[in-house]
Amino acid sequence: MRNKLETLIRLHNIDHELLQLEKSKGDLPQRVESLRNEFKALEAELQQQQDKIKELEAKKARQAGEAEVLKEQLKKYRNQLYQVKNNKEYDAITIQIEESETKRDELEYNNLELEEQIQELETGVQSLHEKIHSQTEELEQQQKELEVVLSKSQDREEKLLKQRQDIQKELPRPLYSSYERIRIGRGGAALAFLDRGACSECSSRIPPQRGVEIRQMDKLILCETCGRILVYDPERENSHVELAK
Numbered sequence: 001m002r003n004k005l006e007t008l009i010r011l012h013n014i015d016h017e018l019l020q021l022e023k024s025k026g027d028l029p030q031r032v033e034s035l036r037n038e039f040k041a042l043e044a045e046l047q048q049q050q051d052k053i054k055e056l057e058a059k060k061a062r063q064a065g066e067a068e069v070l071k072e073q074l075k076k077y078r079n080q081l082y083q084v085k086n087n088k089e090y091d092a093i094t095i096q097i098e099e100s101e102t103k104r105d106e107l108e109y110n111n112l113e114l115e116e117q118i119q120e121l122e123t124g125v126q127s128l129h130e131k132i133h134s135q136t137e138e139l140e141q142q143q144k145e146l147e148v149v150l151s152k153s154q155d156r157e158e159k160l161l162k163q164r165q166d167i168q169k170e171l172p173r174p175l176y177s178s179y180e181r182i183r184i185g186r187g188g189a190a191l192a193f194l195d196r197g198a199c200s201e202c203s204s205r206i207p208p209q210r211g212v213e214i215r216q217m218d219k220l221i222l223c224e225t226c227g228r229i230l231v232y233d234p235e236r237e238n239s240h241v242e243l244a245k
């Protein structure tokens with residue numbers, strides 16, 4: 001059993017370092033990812049606003065065309081007024097002139113409103129462009145930072161994972177499964193060390209008789225409080241002695 005427990009300690013040390021490597025990356029990957037999403041959303045918004053502008057421009061052109069046609073018609077009607085033969089004809093043309101004028105005014109008023117909307121949208125588009133520009137710079141900056149951190153840890157990570165595979169082969173499958181179950185359930189540490197009469201992970205006291213058994217390392221002993229596999233590492237104890245000197 002001692003051999004197996006010592007192998008577990010080696011595995012634990014590797015997992016510990018892997019965890020530290022993962023932590024050293026910090027939240028950079030998530031930050032890059034969320035920046036990317038924000039960036040995509042901004043681009044979609046920009047596209048939408050640009051489409052809207054196109055749509056309004058087309059409508060404006062169509063209405064301006066209609067207003068032109070009305071203006072031409074009004075000219076004709078006014079000329080006709082000079083050639084009327086009776087009051088009835090005069091009244092009929094006057095009504096048509098009034099209708100055309102109302103329609104023309106409406107179109108012109110609508111186009112002024114459209115123009116205002118377009119200008120507002122263009123201001124929005126401008127600030128979106130600026131936002132996207134600064135976002136791109138920030139994204140590139142963070143990506144560079146991430147790449148530096150990642151390349152540093154990647155080599156080490158690969159080496160550790162290779163070692164981990166070899167160690168895993170040395171362990172009986174059920175023991176390795178228990179180790180993994182505890183490791184995943186306990187935030188990355190499946191082992192706890194006997195540390196001056198207590199569990200190094202949860203600090204609960206361990207009765208002296210149990211302490212003796214743990215030191216012997218010939219049984220699988222779990223911490224009654226945190227459920228981790230308790231082991232003994234003389235080097236750890238020595239380092240405390242060193243510190244106390």
Ligand SMILES: [Zn+2]
Pocket residue numbers: 192199200201202203204223224225226227228
């Ligand atoms: Zn414990």
